[in-house]
Amino acid sequence: MHALRAAAAGRTASPSTARLINDRIALQLLQSEGPLTAGQLTSLTxxxxxxxxxxxxxxxxxxxIAVVGESGARRRGPNAKLYGIVADRAHLVGLDLRAHSxxxxxxxxxxxxxAERTVPIGPDDPPGRAVATALAALDAALGAAGxxxxxxxxxxxPGLVxxxxxxxxxxxxxxxxxxxxxxxxQDRTAAPVLLENEVNLAALAEQRDGAATDRDTFVLLWLGxxxxxxxxxDGRLRRGASGGTGEIGFLPVPGTDGLPTAGGCDGGFHSLAGSAAICALAAAHGLRPGPPAPGAAPDADAGADTDADAPPAESxxxxxVAAGGGGDAFLDALAAxxxxxxxxxxxxxxxxxxxxxxxxxxxxGDALATRVAGHLARISPLATEVRAGTVGxxxxxxxxxxAATDAAQNELFAPAR
Structure with missing residues (x-):
């Protein structure tokens, strides 16, 4: 809060810039803390x-912002009014593109x-039909949300951005x-359209609301x-010169039959930890897929494998994990x-x-993360905590x-001078 107070003071800023800074700080507080009175804003800023x-x-x-109620103070007056952000002042859209949906x-x-809509995309649909299907889903979701x-x-x-x-x-x-x-x-709207690699967005979710909320530095390893x-x-997503940071499927590792190439990641880490490889490992341990989890939604297609009919490694x-001791050998081999x-x-x-x-x-979950941590401690001298993702x-x-919320707020939370 000391940083907020220092920024709010705005001693070296012009009056107009100071007003922008103060307004943004107040809005950030209303977003993070919920409705506040003018007195509370005075104290916090x-x-x-x-x-x-x-x-x-x-x-x-x-x-x-608007008045959304009153505080519990006995004395009535302007400071007893609770102010909150007008959530319907603007709407934003997030899209998750997969190979077939x-x-x-x-x-x-x-x-x-x-509002939310999911629509399938046929494997033989031409691009024009697929785009029309997706745009219709967007319009339906916008309509449902008013x-x-x-x-x-x-x-x-998926892919490089x-x-x-x-x-x-x-x-x-x-x-x-x-x-x-x-x-x-981009053609149909004046709003900014932000394209991002799917795994980077998953990391943003884990950083804000998941397993890494207490970490400024971490790596999300996507296994789908x-x-x-x-x-x-240091709190910043790193994309690399070409957007290729994190293309770990191409990483050469021991235990595969060859090396990856510029055109494909077979022979790289993908060949050890991709869905097909996991299912083959499970079969070698006498395990077969179980039924889908109730209400489970499939994850996005990370890396080069965008086949929606990929083997069901998740199940x-x-x-x-559900088998207890009966699945230990497989989980240990996968963790290695x-x-x-x-x-x-x-x-x-x-x-x-x-x-x-x-x-x-x-x-x-934790059963796999704990095993990975154990193997990692034996082959790496670096102290590294391994956590299971919690966003789902x-x-x-x-x-x-x-990401869309951030973009919308960056535009709206800077009132005109």
Whole structure:
């Protein structure tokens, strides 16, 4: 809070800049703390009562805040009014693109999801039809939420996203309709359309609301149909020169039959920890897939494997955990494989914490994370905590909503001078 007070003082800023800073701080407090009185804003920001009264008037005039009730104070007056952000002042959109489906979520200005739609995309659908299907789902979700033009749109998709251009990089395995849909979204709205690698968005979700809320530096290891990773250092997501940070599926590791190539990750870590490899390992241990988890939603397709009919590794891992001692040998063998990739990442980055996400990380939970930590301690001298992801199977969509919320608030929470 000392940093907020120092920023709010604005001693070296021009009057207009100081007003912008003060307004933004007040809005951030209203978002994080919920409705507050003018007196509480005065106390939390360190600003004077007249300054707070002015900013409250400005934010009300801009339609960003409104009186939402009264405090429990006995004395009635202006300071007893509770002010809150007008959540319906704007709406935003998060999209999770997969090989054969798209999920759309429409949220309010506080990031609360108001409507959601998921539609399948046929494997033989031409790009134009796939785009039309996705846009129809978006329109249906906007209508269900009672929303008009979105303030911001964030899209999570597999593959490389060039940090310089915000467009897809050279990933030949990405469905053509993904890029076509992003272009269509940009053409139909003046709102910013943010494209981000899906695993990076999952890391954002774990950082804000999941297993890494107490960590400024960590790596999310995505274990789904394919493999991937997201790197957060000193609180910042690191994408790399070409957007390729975390393409761990291409990492050469012992235990495979060859080496990956520029055109495919077979022979890399993907061949040890991808879905097909996990199912083969399970079969060697006499394990078969169990039934789908009640209400389970499939994770996004990370890495190069975008086949929606990939072997059901999630249910195999879940069955092994449920089997108790009967699944121990398989889980230990899988953990040893995963630890190879984790050790390589730690040797370069030393993140101190690795979160196991994706469908495999979620299904394995603490039982798998504990085993990975044990193997890692034997092959790496670096102290590294291994945690199971907690956001769940909708991590990519949740991260997309968070990214869109940030973009919308950045635009709206800076009232005009």
């Amino acid at each position: 360190g600003l004077s009562r007249p300054t707070v009264a002015d900013l409250v008037d400005r934010l009300q005039a801009a339609g960003l 798209v999920t759309v979520a429409v949220a309010d200005l506080l990031g609360r999801v108001r 929303a008009g033009r979105p303030q911001a749109i964030a899209v999570g998709a 060039d940090p310089a251009t915000g467009r897809f990089g050279g990933t030949d395995w990405i469905p053509a309709w993904h890029a076509a849909l992003v272009g269509a979204l 149909h394919g493999t991937g990773a997201a790197v957060v250092l 195999v891992v879940r069955a092994a 494989r995963i630890a190879l990739g984790v050790a390589a990442v730690c040797a370069v980055l030393d993140p101190g914490c690795v979160v196991l996400g994706g469908e495999i990380g979620r299904s394995g 199977g909708r991590a990519v969509l949740h991260g997309a909503v968070l």
